[in-house]
Amino acid sequence: MPSACRWSQWLSLLVLYGLLAGCTHAVVREHHTALTVHEARDTWLGEQVHQVLAEQSEPDGFALLANGQDAFAARAGLIRQAERELDIQTYLLGDGQTTRLILAHLLDAAEEGVRVRLLVDDIGAIGQGDRLAALASHPSIHVRVYNPLAAGRGHIVTRVLASVVNPAQQHRRMHNKLWVADNSVAIVGGRNLGDEYFNANDSRNFADLDFVTIGEVVPELSRSFDLYWNHGLAQPIERYHQVDDNAWQTLKSELEAWLDDNADSEYFTELRHQARTAPPWETLHWGEGLAIWDAPGKLTAGTPEWSDTLLGDLTDATTLEERLVIISAYFVPTEQGVKSLTDLADQGITVEIITNSLESTDAAIVHGAYAPWRETLLRHGVVLYEMRPEQEAGASDDMRVPGASASALHIKALSFDDQLFVGSFNVDPRSIYWNTETGVLARSESLIQAFNELLTAGQDPSLSYQVELTPEGELNWHLERDGKMEVLTSEPGNFWRHFNAWLSYTLRLERLL
Secondary structure (H helix, E strand, C coil), X not given: CCCHHHHHHHHHHHHHHHHHCCCXXXXXXXXXXXXXXXXXXXXXXXXXXXXXXXXXXXXXXXXXXXXXXXXXXXXXXXHHHCCCEEEEEECCECCXXXXXXXXXXXXXXXXXXXXXXXXXXXXXXXXXXXXXXXXXXXXXXXXXXXXXXXXXXXXXXXXXXXXXXXXHHHXXXXXXXXXXXXXXXXXXXXXCECHHHCCCCCCEEEECCEEEEEECHHHHHHHHHHHHHCCCCEEEHHHCCCCCCCHHHHHHHHHHHHXXXXXXXXXXXXXXXXXXXXXXXXXXXXXXXXXXXXXXXXHHCCCCCHHHCHHHHHHHHCXXXXXXXXXXXXXXXHHHHHHHHHHHHHCCCEEEEEEECCCCCCCHHHHHHHHHHHHHHHHCCCEEEEECXXXXXXXXXXXXXXXXXXXXXXXXXXXXXXXXXEECCCCCHHHHHHCECEEEEEEXXXXXXXXXXXXXXXXXXXXXXXXXXXXXXXXXXXXXXXXXXXXXXXXXXCHHHHHHHHHHHHCCCHHHC
């Protein structure tokens, strides 16, 4: 007879198999494309945009969305204003009050005849398959997951275990974030769908940044969406989760009931009381934009040459003579990147960087791959800021993250003299080599001025540490607290954060981060 230990082992394997087991179902995968430019013109948004553009000599208009509530209101507004089509691409899909309101609005739009296409990276859909399948059961809503696995879909732990069958591909993700309404107005930037991206989380919110854009750049962004949507890695959610044909009706009722019960929440109340200003696409900076994205098949290829990635295209499209600004939530410069940055600084080009501090980051292992390079960067004159987790009273509203006890930087933006890039791209190996990314490069004098004002706010000592090197070669962190300047001689952060950063550095995880 098998021993009790052997029975226990078999039972454990059986349970694990049950958790990981997955299957697929036969589903017709249709080829979809965005509205043509002429079809878009016949929509209300298309006509409004046409009238605005007719008064301008520049081909594109841009607005910066720094405030989280404004960013949410812009997205909700586009859902209400769209008449024919909404295309949404996101890395993560949270389950908070903002996401529930957006899903309810999407169902309302679909009921009005709007075709909705929602493309989510499969990691971002973990545990939400049934809800997304219910959403997709509406005849006008289509949901696809990118780079999916049939197994381990219920929980992040089981998903990680299932990924061991193909780790080389499964650690690579679609990190793009994009909204397009009627192929007329687009939002591109760093925000996923989740409360922490829209200042709606009680414990932790992100300082983030989007472009709202109109003009010739929008059809190009739609083209990028179509390429991802129709790629073989984008699979209908119904292949992995089966629901009743009318499941969307049940979901709609549940969302409406939840929203009614929470209508008086602090966040929804603040949204209702927001000043009714002109839509962001009516108060724009004018210039010329270039949509840039990684090829959708990047996830299935080997390690690409950096010149064949979004970074390569961005480098080819920019010139740099005076000033480089990097705002990157996750900043892992690597030896090659440090050499490039210090060479620029040695040539007299101003190089300024804002990233997360060890205290504020949500990924201390990433900090461990960045921190060892600080001394070298500073010795060559690179200016370095690290965002603090706490918000001092009186800090600028442009970069301040209200409503939470802690904050973190999530912005991905780079400026090259008079050009500004905003998108999903972090300055780290993961964005360069492993994930797919997207964004828009804009040339506009007034836009750069607005960005520089945002930058100045972010560099304020009430929001960020300025990291400096003493003559003795020691790092100091300069800040303002309670209206007084202070200097810290040791890096702020608890033991666990320091340990994770140390472990990352010790294990040489840099290239994977």
